[in-house]
Amino acid sequence: MSLRADQVLLGNVLTLDGNGSRAEAVAIANGRVLATGTRQAMLELRGPHTAVSDFTGSTLVPGFNDAHAHMDTLGTRQLRPTLEGARSIAEVQDRIRVLARSTPRGEWIVTMPVGNPPYYFDAPATLAEGRLPNRHELDAAAPEHPVYILAPGGYWGEPPCHSAMNSLALQRNGITRDTVPSNPNTVIEKDERGEPLGTFVEKSYVNTLEADLLPAVPRFTYEQRRDGIRQAMDLYHRMGTTSIYEGHGSAPEVIAAYRELWERGDLTMRTAMVLSPRWRSLEDAAAAMRDWMPTMRGRGMGDAMFRVSGVFIAHGGDPCVARIQQRDLAYMGWSGYVQQVNSTEDFEALCMLAGEYDLRMHTIVSDKLAKVAPVMERVARRFPIGERRWVLEHISRSAPEELATVRRLGVATTLIPAQYVWKHGTPFLRFGEQEMDHLSPAKQLFEMGVPVAAGTDAVPYNPLFCLWSMVTRRERTTGRVMGEGGKVPPETALRILTQGGAYLTFEENEKGRLVAGQHADIAVLSADPLEVQPDALRDITCRATMVAGRWVHGAQ
Incomplete structure (x- = not known):
């Protein structure tokens, strides 16, 4: 007997299968997409216990994958x-x-x-x-x-x-x-x-x-951070987010809090984490990578709901901040990660160590791609950093020759469009047209074939606002378009916010498309993001969210 659907969802379906295919319904079995197609064809897959949800007038898309989520940070803001x-x-x-x-x-x-x-x-x-x-x-x-x-x-x-x-x-x-x-x-x-x-x-x-x-001010406890994550998880689900990637790194207690929720079966957000380490020297780093981090090599440890892989290594930063932080490395404040400051020379030495010990490296680039790219070139002469899916995150300012280097290295990238184009775009208003086009260069990276994902950075944590920022590129204080040549077509932006994050965690064949065999992670939107006017993108709401065939927001 052929497999029958556990659920059938009816509505306008954007499969993102690579061919621009649309469907009228999705059939789900055992937490995965069984098939997509016409209403009639999917309804024929019903069995005696199949649930049917009618979302006529809504649009179903793959669940959003927030590639720079800081979900635990939002959690502390609820406390x-x-x-x-x-x-x-x-x-x-x-x-x-x-x-x-x-x-x-x-x-x-x-x-x-x-x-x-x-x-x-x-x-x-x-x-x-x-x-x-x-x-x-x-x-x-x-x-x-x-x-x-x-x-x-x-x-x-x-x-x-x-x-x-x-x-x-x-x-x-x-x-x-x-x-x-x-x-x-x-x-x-x-x-x-x-x-x-x-x-x-x-x-x-x-x-x-x-x-x-202020040493006497109460710090967030482990229990508070854990309970904050629980609250924030619901908020992110309400935005249609089904996966997060914490590439900026998370302190050990934060990873432990996620792990506890996972072990209890309470983690409903697919969570990929990166360690934010507390070493004080290159010698400490070498010992930690060699002796304590083998389980985080390669794809790391965990499963489809929770995984820890690799290490975050900061480039640059304020030495004054480093001196303050070194007094108490356990202090995280709002951030949830350990503040690091590394010179370019120390950054390169740490990257070499990560290469030696087969650890994926993640770093914040911001406007320093011109300094980071040459370091990556030197590391790549010794280690296959592209195959290992090293990640350059938070890229703001860039130039064509630097992006060509990124492509040649085969590394993955993440962008925070709302941060640099909308919220903190003011410093870049003086740029010339080509420089402006290459600010938060989603369009260029995608067209070059560089793996690119996008994240919300938690402010705001709505991926549709992030999508709007990529498509319109409007700066907050002036309304100016930050580079016409950098505008991203809505479908490309949608792919970056769904499929892009899956690549970062070796899961591009598991999620990010509504096709047979992929995880049934789905966001039900109030409008079609490929059909509305660009300025209406940030007004789209999420009516329901599903993870692994289970409703985590709406449509219970």
Whole structure:
């Protein structure tokens, strides 16, 4: 007897099979696509217990694969009380008073930032006074509790980032008029007598205030990070995301939290992880790669739901940040990864070690492709980094000759279009036309045949916003198109956001298309992304999401 479908889904189906094929229905059996075709043909595959879901008017696409997700980071943002909607210092004080009534005396009150989530752009301007509350105003709201209003991560929106605390919190952290931050980009604001006001400004993207000056502020616990992941997983599913790839690296505790969810059977997001290591020297790195990381060689360890493979190695960075971080490598703050800083020379030495010990290497390139590409060329003379699927991530600025090198090396790439084209596009507005075209070069990489994926970077975590950014390339503050020659056709963008991430984890034959044999990972969208006007792409919503034939959002 031929195999019968467990489920049949009816609707407009974009198979992404390479031929531009559409279908009217998908048949699913044992968590995989059984077949796609006409409504009648798929309904003929029904058995006595087949469930039929009618999504007429909706479009079914392969589930999104967020190739730079930072899902655990979004999870931590769900754990602190919100100040969203507060529009004056008095309203912030009211929120703090409410929290004080339910918090035991002497215990910390730690809140989310002032401003409008998820970006918190120009947070002080969102309050009527144009500033955050100072220590005295927070004392009035909660005199018997240490209070700390967190700053957002610098990469959520953009610096400067503002935070505030009351007198008891300053006292517990030993902050006085004589305190001097180690990071010159951190400002302790003071009154006319030179006393701390309880307000802080961080002018760089990397937050160092807590690691540098605030040891008494409560850190996220392992249990909190695990429970935050659980909450964030649902949020990502609501966007149609079925797989994530954490190529920026994750600290050991974060990997352990995902592993616990996986072992319990609670992990509904296909999760591919990369280790963010805590070594302090090249010697430490060599020992770790040799003695402790063999299970992460090649494709790593795990299964189709959870896999750990390879190591993240940073290029560049601020030495001041490194010195602060070295004091306490366990401190992660919002990030979930270990902050690394490596000179180009040390970066190359670490890459050589990764090649020697058969570890996949992942690195953030940003605007330094001109420095990273020659290093990769030298490493590739000794090791088959293309076959091992090394990954150059977060590429922003690029040039044709550098992209040709990437193609020749055979390495994979990831892009964050919403980051560099929309959110942080301002520094690139001075570029000439060709330079602008090669900013976040999705179109060029795809057409060259370079494996390219895209991620949301968690701000916003909606892959359809990422798709819109690739297609329209509009900068946030001016609305300017950041390079007409870099615009990506909607179908290409959709492939980059579905199939691209699968290649990073050796799963291109397992997911990313709605064809027989692939995982039944499906996003049900409110409109057809290949038919709507470009500016309408970010308004598309996800009505239901399926992973391995199981509904994880909607259509239960």
